[in-house]
Amino acid sequence: MSHTLPPTGQVTNPQLAASWSDWFGDHTEALIGIPLRIALIVVILLVLRALAKRAITRVVKGVLEPSGGEAEPRRPRRSTRGAAVLHRDRSRARQRREQRARTIGSVLSSAVTIVLFMVGVAMVLDQVGIALGPLLASAGVVGLAIGFGAQSLVADYLSGLLIMVEDQYGVGDSVDLGEAIGEVEHVGLRLTHVRDLNGGLWHIRNGEILRVRNDSQEWARAVLDVAVAHDADLDTVYRVLEDTGRALREEPEFADVLLEEPAVWGVQSLDADGVLVRLAVKTVPLQQWGVTRELRRRVKDALDDAGVEIPFPRRTVWVRTDQADAEAGAFTR
Numbered sequence: 523m524s525h526t527l528p529p530t531g532q533v534t535n536p537q538l539a540a541s542w543s544d545w546f547g548d549h550t551e552a553l554i555g556i557p558l559r560i561a562l563i564v565v566i567l568l569v570l571r572a573l574a575k576r577a578i579t580r581v582v583k584g585v586l587e588p589s590g591g592e593a594e595p596r597r598p599r600r601s602t603r604g605a606a607v608l609h610r611d612r613s614r615a616r617q618r619r620e621q622r623a624r625t626i627g628s629v630l631s632s633a634v635t636i637v638l639f640m641v642g643v644a645m646v647l648d649q650v651g652i653a654l655g656p657l658l659a660s661a662g663v664v665g666l667a668i669g670f671g672a673q674s675l676v677a678d679y680l681s682g683l684l685i686m687v688e689d690q691y692g693v694g695d696s697v698d699l700g701e702a703i704g705e706v707e708h709v710g711l712r713l714t715h716v717r718d719l720n721g722g723l724w725h726i727r728n729g730e731i732l733r734v735r736n737d738s739q740e741w742a743r744a745v746l747d748v749a750v751a752h753d754a755d756l757d758t759v760y761r762v763l764e765d766t767g768r769a770l771r772e773e774p775e776f777a778d779v780l781l782e783e784p785a786v787w788g789v790q791s792l793d794a795d796g797v798l799v800r801l802a803v804k805t806v807p808l809q810q811w812g813v814t815r816e817l818r819r820r821v822k823d824a825l826d827d828a829g830v831e832i833p834f835p836r837r838t839v840w841v842r843t844d845q846a847d848a849e850a851g852a853f854t855r
Contacts, residue, residue: 556649556650559649560649563642563645563646563649564642567638567639567641567642570638571634571635574631574634574638575631578627578630578634579627582623582626582630583623622689622709625686625709626683626686626687629683629711674727674729675712677729678711678727678728678729679712679728680729681728681729681731682709682711682713682714682728685709685728685731686709686711690734690736691709691714691734691738692706692709693706693707694706694738695736695738695739696736696737696738696807696808697716697735697736697737697738698735698737699714699716699724699726699731699733699734699735700732700733701724702716702724702726703719704716704717704718704719705717707723710728711728712727712728713725713727713728714726714728714731737807737808738808739807740807741781741805741806742804742805742806742807742808742809742810743802743803743804743805743810744802744803744805744809744810744811744813744814744817745800745801745802745810745814746800746801746802746814746817746818746821747790747798747799747801748763748798748799748800748801748821748825749795749796749797749798749832749833750796750799750825750830750831750832750833751796751797751830751831751832751833752796752797752833753831754797754830754831755830756797756799758828758830759799759825760786760799762824762825762828762830763784763786763799763801763821763824764784764786766784766817766820766821767783767784767785767786767801767803768783768784769820770784770813770816770817770820771783771784771803776816778806779805779809779812779813780803780804780805780813781803781805781806782804783803784801784802784803784817785801785803786799786800786801787800787801787802795833795834796832796833801817801821803817
């Protein structure tokens with residue numbers, strides 16, 4: 523038996539070609555429709571992510587930057603909320619503002635990216651035909667376990683974000699965070715670094731910060747307590763303190779540091795060593811300690827010139843002699 527080959531280009535099996543055509547027609551949705559929809563989902567999510575990042579950048583800059591820009595004139599004897607260096611060092615204030623903007627923008631961008639990624643994964647799995655119910659249940663259990671294990675870490679990050687958004691303190695501020703007292707060197711989402719007076723660097727978790735005292739916002743107050751003798755003329759003391767404070771404010775070096783006229787608050791206390799008189803004045807932030815030291819030096823010189831005596835502690839000491847001891851012994855016999 524002999525077989526002849528069909529001519530070139532002739533279909534050898536019309537039934538096979540028809541079956542392939544039917545199969546392709548039946549699976550057109552899987553081969554073309556689903557990939558196109560997945561690609562469309564990816565493109566839409568990327569566009570949404572780009573738009574969200576752009577909106578976040580604009581909002582953060584609008585919130586953190588001054589409305590008038592860097593050219594906005596500084597109001598005399600008024601301060602804006604922020605570090606003390608806003609009054610003295612524009613570049614340092616700009617650095618703090620940029621750090622907050624960069625950190626907050628990064629956190630919000632990361633959150634948007636994670637949310638869009640999770641939505642995209644869910645939509646793609648739905649297009650492929652994978653049931654989301656069991657996956658969501660498993661993810662919920664895993665997330666609950668991770669949440670219990672890392673709740674302190676989550677608390678640190680949330681506290682750090684709130685610290686930045688509310689501007690509780692920033693780099694360069696002088697703060698009291700409990701045991702850590704000093705100048706803030708770094709503010710992160712998880713940790714805050716504080717350099718104390720002795721040069722030690724404190725690493726404090728943001729979730730453990732329960733209260734903050736910031737000496738670098740709005741204004742500060744220099745308080746000086748002066749002790750004078752009980753027989754000193756208080757009217758003279760008041761006059762000396764007022765003249766000394768007024769002379770200090772009139773000097774060009776301290777004209778922009780003192781925000782008001784120094785005021786004598788009066789007698790603060792009476793004790794065995796003397797009378798305590800208080801002098802106080804508002805200053806720009808972080809300048810109160812220097813003003814207090816300068817006032818203390820000038821007040822001392824002024825009181826010396828006015829003849830006002832600064833009291834010294836007085837104690838009565840009883841000295842018992844041998845004769846007194848002998849007499850006491852004979853009396854007891």
